[in-house]
Amino acid sequence: MLRRIARMFRPTPQGQSTSKISPLIFDRHFSDARHRVVIMADGAGATQRISFDLPLTLRRQTGEVALALFEESVISTPQDMRTLLSSLHPTIVVASRYGGVGSKEVVAYCHSAGISLVSHFDDDLFDVPLSLGKAKYDRYHDPIRLQSMRALCEGASLIYLSTEELKRRFNRYDFRSEAIAGEIYCPASNDIKRELSDKLLFGYMGTAGHAEDLAQVLPSIEHVLDRLPEARFETFGSIKMPPEMVRKYGSRVRAIPPTADYNGFLARMRELDWKVGLAPLVRNPFNDCKANTKFIEYASSGVLPVLSTGPVYARICGITGLPQTENETWSERIIELLSMPQSQAASLLQNVQDRIAEFYSLARLEDQVVRVLRLHV
Secondary structure, three states: OHHHHHHHHOOOOOOOOOOOOOOOEEOOOHHHOOEEEEEEEOOOOHHHHHHHHOOOHHHHHOOOEEEEEEEHHHOOOHHHHHHHHHHHOOOEEEEEOOOOOOHHHHHHHHHHHOOEEEEEEOOOOOOOOHHHOHHHHHHHOOHHHHHHHHHHHHHOOEEEEOOHHHHHHHHHHOOOOOEEEOOOOOOOOOOOOOOOOOOOEEEEEOOHHHHHHHHOOHHHHHHHHHHOOOOEEEEEOOOOOOHHHHHHHHHHEEEEOOOOOHHHHHHHHHHOOOOEEEEOOOOOOOHHHOOOHHHHHHHHOOOEEEEEOOOOOHHHHHHHOOOEEOHHHHHHHHHHHHHOOHHHHHHHHHHHHHHHHHHOOHHHHHHHHHHHHOOOO
């Protein structure tokens, strides 16, 4: 049965699955691997790519570990979940932000099979704020979704969280399962872009849910554009360029649309040729739990980051020596970096990149994920 399921899940040459319950990832050697990891996710997002796909790449290439990743939309009934798991015979199941159908069946299967269930979160999805948009707010405040996520946390062998702040936040929910936080969430690229742009070009990358973060530094962005007539500003992602910026600055501002997947995003970031990247973050309990992902992605793409205050960037700023910037001094910091002599700015970037390559390497994240999933035993 397992081999038949595996054949069904193998992607066609175009990368599409022919199975009714089609995976986002299905390693061809799944049935033969010693560690068969099934990941049930809330959607096709960067979270699972960063947290499991990337760090387990080398072990999957050796055949020791295999991944099967499914998004919750393909599970229509509890029976779908029972059939999927009993057919695949995983050695561990990860519920990554999962809140769909079949949560109780996941718990029951793992308990009956004697395997671990890891419940994984990189946001506090039990208390999503309205500031992320009504659609996200309504989705994650759906009582059925909340009940599903709670069942997975209560039934988990381990709750794996992206940051210490998120772990402290989860403590208030009093789940019976042990909770741990990873030291690393997003790893530095093994192929860091070392060249720093010499253009007076700065930008902000993010999703539409980060409109409030961008809005809080818009006055600073306008001040930079007014002070430096040659400077240009861009946004990248589903975040919208504010219409008033287009009306005021015309061709000096540009909105770059999002890419289809995380690999495409990383490649596009390296092509943008920004000198400075902005990482503002509105201070609230939800945002304080976030990881330092933007810092890593900017620096790995050859971009000098400007960073908000608060716990999200505190540790990585301590490691790299970059300052955290108060809202009222954002324009000064951006102008300082854009106007800095190129050799000095390049040296600053190199030091930052060397530090993140040491402390936030993919190898370190691999070790962390292997320990969390107990793939070393």
